[in-house]
Ligand SMILES: Cc1cc2nc3c(=O)[nH]c(=O)nc-3n(C[C@H](O)[C@H](O)[C@H](O)COP(=O)(O)OP(=O)(O)OC[C@H]3O[C@@H](n4cnc5c(N)ncnc54)[C@H](O)[C@@H]3O)c2cc1C
Ligand code: SF4
């Protein structure tokens with residue numbers, strides 16, 4: 001529903017004339033995030049500080065207009081998509097690093113700070129911010145906190161919530177609060193723990209205090225080829241089975257390696273059935289020892305063509321390939337649909353062969369690239385949105401893959417959140433009672449359901465809509 | 481012709497909407513807006529092309545605000561050919577939009593002035609007089625110009641012979657604005673080529689390469705200039721056409737299939753053929769600004785840095801974001817002065833933080849933009865073309 005002129009006026013008074021967008025054609029450009037869901041917002045507001053965020057939320061509350069916080073829009077579950085319309089609260093203007101404390105090893109940042117910028121700014125103090133989603137070049141710390149994002153190095157370092165010390169948040173009534181504080185040990189009810197990962201449904205995050213870590217003195221990165229996904233998965237289990245926890249342990253299948261190699265020329269073996277990227281860090285002696293042990297385990301499990309990065313530049317290139325992998329899939333088909341289910345590590349071989357079979361059954365190409373050490377899958381179903389016939393199969397195949405995950409004792413999402421895409425599947429793993437507890441927390445903090453409505457909680461209406469009807473304006477072409 | 485006919489739907493469809501390019505885009509970094517991002521621009525052009533959004537004058541500003549720096553293209557893992565997309569998109573936009581005085585003047589200036597060397601030289605001469613009498617400081621674009629010296633002179637016989645043994649014969653692109661704005665960069669570049677055992681040939685009748693025209697949506701003129709130039713290049717023999725202006729080099733590589741593989745940026749070529757041992761130390765703290773059309777369009781980042789590091793005495797310190805555009809982007813700083821100034825301000829902060837005495841780059845537009853920004857801040861950081869820094873080690 002378009003906003004009334006007086007609401008728009010109020011928003012402009014708060015955020016500034018140029019920081020409110022209502023031109024309908026422009027709004028269409030904001031309809032999607034990194035997933036394939038889409039819906040056009042009624043307005044974009046670009047606040048510059050906490051006061052403006054609070055004031056915008058108050059206006060929305062007064063008129064009962066949905067508010068959807070939006071970071072860089074790299075989310076992969078439709079979290080930032082304004083499915084009920086309303087105001088997209090674009091946090092990207094708030095991108096100042098307010099403080100880096102090299103002694104206390106913390107940083108205080110605004111939510112729009114891009115993940116990688118924080119590590120770049122901390123580097124002169126020999127510090128870095130550990131959670132490193134593959135989208136770290138673009139995604140925001142606010143978005144990371146809202147999704148409780150992970151990344152390759154979270155195997156060893158832990159996900160976002162392990163690194164957030166406290167947050168300033170604005171609740172649905174426009175009130176501003178600090179949750180938790182400076183200490184790693186959160187005292188009292190752990191509200192910060194509740195709000196990290198709340199996907200914009202409980203609060204807008206306006207400041208984040210995070211822990212920084214010392215850059216390890218020595219890092220070793222190894223690339224290993226395997227004849228098949230199966231053997232690579234076994235190698236992963238074997239490494240962890242030996243009690244070794246590498247800093248990162250990532251897998252890519254043949255399809256992915258081909259796409260990645262085309263852009264990055266990182267020297268990935270394109271003939272391998274799968275590759276593993278393994279990293280260990282620490283002091284030089286221990287990384288050398290660990291890497292030697294890992295090499296042994298990998299070769300016992302049919303690993304070959306092992307190559308260790310010799311220079312930081314080589315290491316960066318190997319990682320660039322891994323981190324750009326999902327984007328690189330565009331070289332095969334223009335769209336991807338992915339679920340990021342997690343399974344117990346020992347179930348990796350089983351779940352991956354199930355995924356492969358589903359792909360074959362639906363005749364859809366599937367590319368696997370994922371955090372193997374965590375058992376966190378990312379099967380990407382590749383297709384072309386312009387081919388609308390295929391959409392139904394894409395969705396069914398995705399659903400079956402997720403089902404396979406759950407059947408093997410896994411969970412719906414490792415790191416991308418539930419958002420829109422997975423909300424319908426929540427009842428697969430949560431009982432009605434579980435969901436009821438969650439919705440009580442939601443209504444305690446946001447009684448009128450103002451913040452990011454239609455997310456996380458299953459919406460029976462929406463489920464009836466086929467994927468083709470949900471991807472927004474982009475595919476509603478007349479001539480398809 | 482149907483609207484947006486020149487845009488390829490397949491090119492557009494390579495964008496998977498992942499957003500990895502967003503923060504690499506200078507205009508997104510300062511505005512935080514999807515509409516001012518590569519992904520947003522591609523989405524907009526896609527909707528136009530597919531007739532899902534009507535062409536609309538208001539939205540043209542998102543296309544106008546694109547610097548054409550192609551940083552997005554360099555970081556895009558999906559291989560979106562953004563340079564090709566925006567060039568075609570611009571050409572279509574220029575065809576469809578209402579006539580606009582500022583852009584019409586720009587187009588006329590490009591056709592009438594830049595594409596005609598004699599007129600451009602005359603313009604340079606007038607400007608030199610105006611600068612001497614301080615008349616130029618009244619105009620914004622005038623203030624941006626560097627102090628002009630006598631323009632670059634092609635050596636007698638249109639050949640600068642190799643110093644020492646002759647191993648290669650190269651053609652040198654004199655170009656349109658470089659010889660007038662930065663003759664000293666050209667002199668240094670030619671000297672380096674001679675030192676690197678190259679005979680340097682200056683083909684007669686060379687015209688502007690057409691880069692500025694193509695980037696500003698005048699593909700017809702760009703094609704005309706290409707055809708004329710190709711006739712000239714066909715008349716001589718050379719191992720490489722060496723270009724010391726990144727914008728021209730990238731255009732020649734993309735737009736002149738007839739020169740396939742023979743166009744080389746100065747640093748690319750020097751790294752390939754090698755320079756002799758340097759003669760002296762150059763004690764200086766230097767930072768390097770990647771010219772967009774070198775780093776992103778031609779993917780050349782390593783060679784210039786290697787060459788700089790090889791100069792004894794030089795300490796190369798990197799900016800946090802050496803490969804983000806300075807906001808010059810051809811005519812952009814004149815056509816979109818506000819956005820250009822915002823982007824430049826970020827760049828100058830980054831520059832200042834390095835505490836370098838000199839910033840080196842590889843394109844006249846960047847030199848001009850950085851120098852004018854630094855001048856306005858009262859900074860003493862010097863700006864030089866990479867050729868000028870390198871040649872100091874041999875003087
Ligand atoms: C190529 C690619 C690779 C990826 N790799 C990973 C990976 O390795 N690990 C991983 O975990 N994720 C990954 N992602 C997913 C995504 O990047 C993360 O979820 C990221 O944290 C989203 O950040 P964003 O700034 O883009 O947020 P958006 O997509 O804009 O928003 C995400 C959610 O956060 C909410 N939100 C955003 N900002 C705020 C705020 N200030 N206050 C409250 N709520 C807010 C939004 O409402 C939305 O629900 C990847 C995505 C892509 C495209
Ligand atoms: S241009 Fe490339 S990096 Fe940017 S959104 Fe599209 S596919 Fe991703």
Ligand code: SF4
Nearest residue numbers: 505546547549550552
């Ligand atoms: S060319 Fe430069 S300004 Fe234009 S969209 Fe790409 S990164 Fe942004």
